[in-house]
Amino acid sequence: MAGKTDVFENDIQKLIFWGTAIANIADNAATSPITTLYLSLHTADPTDAAASGQNTNETTYTGYARVGLNRNSGAWNIVGNVVSPLAEIVFGPCTAGTASITHVGIGTAASGAGKLLYSGAITPAIAVGVGVTPRITTASTLTED
Numbered sequence: 001m002a003g004k005t006d007v008f009e010n011d012i013q014k015l016i017f018w019g020t021a022i023a024n025i026a027d028n029a030a031t032s033p034i035t036t037l038y039l040s041l042h043t044a045d046p047t048d049a050a051a052s053g054q055n056t057n058e059t060t061y062t063g064y065a066r067v068g069l070n071r072n073s074g075a076w077n078i079v080g081n082v083v084s085p086l087a088e089i090v091f092g093p094c095t096a097g098t099a100s101i102t103h104v105g106i107g108t109a110a111s112g113a114g115k116l117l118y119s120g121a122i123t124p125a126i127a128v129g130v131g132v133t134p135r136i137t138t139a140s141t142l143t144e145d
Contacts (some may be wrong), residue, residue, distance in 0.1 A: 053113030062096035
């Protein structure tokens with residue numbers, strides 16, 4: 001069977017990142033739909049295994065916390081089947097420890113396992129040490145295909 005159409009890929013991204021309904025298929029009218037997605041940094045691929053939570057291979061440097069972005073067009077840009085943040089995403093500065101950040105994740109929880117929705121490699125990896133503040137730029141993209 002063929003993959004999703006470009007129009008449907010775009011619809012899925014708008015549902016997830018903006019909370020926009022897909023007519024006659026899905027809506028965002030649950031009792032209390034989430035209003036925030038959380039970005040996480042990982043030291044290895046968190047994998048897309050069904051049992052894998054957002055905390056799989058998540059960094060633990062001192063000062064780190066996930067960053068929340070609203071599910072709306074004020075936080076995310078969607079053009080075609082490509083999503084990008086509208087503003088630079090700044091994580092907490094490292095105050096102790098080191099890490100090599102190789103992947104970023106997008107999920108549903110501010111901390112803990114949560115549900116990992118997307119993950120991808122960061123190129124080049126971010127070398128974190130004391131005084132380093134990891135950032136994800138507006139040039140970073142997620143492509144649905």
